[in-house]
Amino acid sequence: MIWPGGWALSKGRFVSEKATRSGRVTIRDVAEDAGVSVAAVSKVLRDAYGVSDALRTNVRASMSKLGYRPLAAARGMRGQTYTIGLVLPDIRNPFFADIMTGVNTALERSQYRAMIGISHSSVETEMAMVESMIDRQMDGLLMIGSTEDRENLNTIAQRKPLVAIGHHDPEASGFDTVNNHDQQGAMLVVKHLVANGYRRIAMLSLISGTSTILAQRELGYRRGMMEAGLGKHIGIVNSSQTLREVQINARRMLTGSQPPDAIFCWTDLIALEVISVAKELGLSIPDDLAVVGYDNTMFCDFAQNNLTSIDQSGEQLGLQATRLLMERIKGRTTAEHFVVTPRIVVRQSSTPTSGRS
Amino acid sequence: MIWPGGWALSKGRFVSEKATRSGRVTIRDVAEDAGVSVAAVSKVLRDAYGVSDALRTNVRASMSKLGYRPLAAARGMRGQTYTIGLVLPDIRNPFFADIMTGVNTALERSQYRAMIGISHSSVETEMAMVESMIDRQMDGLLMIGSTEDRENLNTIAQRKPLVAIGHHDPEASGFDTVNNHDQQGAMLVVKHLVANGYRRIAMLSLISGTSTILAQRELGYRRGMMEAGLGKHIGIVNSSQTLREVQINARRMLTGSQPPDAIFCWTDLIALEVISVAKELGLSIPDDLAVVGYDNTMFCDFAQNNLTSIDQSGEQLGLQATRLLMERIKGRTTAEHFVVTPRIVVRQSSTPTSGRS
DNA sequence: CTGAAAGCGCTTACAG
DNA sequence: CTGAAAGCGCTTACAG
Secondary structure (H helix, E strand, O other): OOOOOOHHHHHHHHOOOOOOOOOOOOHHHHHHHHOOOHHHHHHHHOOOOOOOHHHHHHHHHHHHHHOOOOOHHHHHHHOOOOEEEEEEOOOOOOHHHHHHHHHHHHHOOOOOEEEEEEOOOOOOOHHHHHHHHHHOOOOEEEEEOOOOOHHHHHHHHOOOOEEEEOOOOOOOOOOEEEEEOHHHHHHHHHHHHHHOOOOOEEEEEEOOOOOHHHHHHHHHHHHHHHHOOOHHHOOEEEEOOOHHHHHHHHHHHHOOOOOOOEEEEOOHHHHHHHHHHHHHOOOOOOOOOEEEEEOOOHHHHOOOOOOEEEEOOHHHHHHHHHHHHHHHHOOOOOOOEEEEOOEEEOOHHHOOOOOOO | OOOOOOHHHHHHHHOOOOOOOOOOOOHHHHHHHHOOOHHHHHHHHOOOOOOOHHHHHHHHHHHHHHOOOOOHHHHHHHOOOOEEEEEEOOOOOOHHHHHHHHHHHHHOOOOOEEEEEEOOOOOOOHHHHHHHHHHOOOOEEEEEOOOOOHHHHHHHHHHOOEEEEOOOOOOOOOOEEEEEOHHHHHHHHHHHHHHOOOOOEEEEEEOOOOOHHHHHHHHHHHHHHHHOOOHHHOOEEEEOOOHHHHHHHHHHHHOOOOOOOEEEEOOHHHHHHHHHHHHHOOOOOOOOOEEEOOOOOHHHHOOOOOOEEEEOOHHHHHHHHHHHHHHHHOOOOOOOEEEEOOEEEOOHHHOOOOOOO
């Protein structure tokens, strides 16, 4: 096979006398080419203080001439790797794509890159994934929807700059948090449903002993129901994440003796499954049953779903969290806790055309 | 909550006299504790040849006693980082979650971890993401749905072990490929639709000058139509990936003078959007319009979609690809090209109850 | 402003 | 079987 102008290899050949055995252009090659010291090149690389414009220009020219790229692993041995680690619990939930968009926006024009690790829905536990990322010298960690408690998160924060998205802990001092106001979001849902004539409003939540965002959403749901005088209709079903479990639970809720006339689901993905089960049971949405989700992901807009949902501005959350993380990497140690106000996006799944009793 | 034997922090304290400034337990600490040389510890770590059982047991004990974890970045300077890089074009497509499941299964019980990078739908081009991963010393690369041509892929493969999922190139010698038989898959779709009475079958594909899987699916569609004697109804619309563009194109197709009675979409996500547009136009699925997708993702099963789709066993693809990549990392240089036979999963979106003219 | 030298935590020949 | 030493490609005090 012939290699016409393959830059990697041909560069390796071109500078073969200077290049090391690995075939990679190193800082030493650049220093030689520019006629300066290795330390000088390093300073230019880091935009560090104390290099003349002439030297900088000179070094930059050699860098691009030789196609030099710093090896993150080597930089990490002494300084930074310019990599942040994102720990996601589940790649399936489309909400995380919104967060990612914000993360990438924040990283734009920086040397930093984000690497994603999936914790659940794999053999990894969340803690094992965090360890893996620390072993790989991530400069900072962004944990999304973490199920760890404050103590564990503090332990991690002690070792690496840490920002948590989707974890409420306004008293946490070792790491930053970025959230929407989940309690408020849940209350918006209840108010909206009540205003549209629904009364037997149930909530489908996740089984989790530690998730603070679920706790807040459940609390908001309870408060909303109490304030509407619907305390006797409060009912929270906690289901695991798996498709099968959600279906079983939804079916059980809808075929009981006193079925709910509305179900508030903790995330859109679950709401889509509830819509599916309701359709299979021959229920009409929104007349027999209202369904409301959380996250306002792109699937809500599809006409076959038309799902009312809470928008927590995933892109904003990702953007803010990344900015906070960069600040921490640069040295900030005081904790910041950022909270976004959620808003409800009303669609057909909860607005009966003919009104209700 | 108390941390019984909290490995990270308490260990860090425990060995504070031995630990280096970074607070991390190093290979040197282990060597000291076990009373052997650093080289010996390294050998145990790599399961390398030439250490006695006694020494091995001894070293292993010290490792777990001290809570030693090798620093991937440092290992990478001389050897491997035990990290593979996954390059995904788009985190939104639920098909990639299936692939990930297979990847994680293959990595189970190994020292390796997968780190994900998103290439499109971000500021990064695919090539820039690949460079980032090479800079970060990934031992191998798994590229999914790459839009690079053979030459670029070969350039990459020259520098790192490479396996491509969703890229047809049976002649490629420098890297492995793992695919389903896309041409066959597309033909299955056309045959199924024809058997169910559809004739004006259109295809909604992606704009891409380089994607070989799209080329194969389009070819299969054309062949299927020709063989069914429907050559005059062949019509392929190439749309960009964005939600807005897809909607505009779908609407244009369905409101033309000779609208199709069936649309074959290159991936499920697009098919869901087409269903949405059709519903908004008041069309009944499957009676006015059949819709078929590709990938058989979990969303197909939802009753509101009920989407007929081609199953290409994403989990299998991810599993195989990862195995092949591990072989390459261990030294294999001959190319392997793995192809899975697709099967159609028929659902309501393409099976009219009353039959068709 | 510039550079020589030490060192980050590992692995790899090479001796013993 | 075991270990001392060199070195991977960078950054960081420290001199000049």
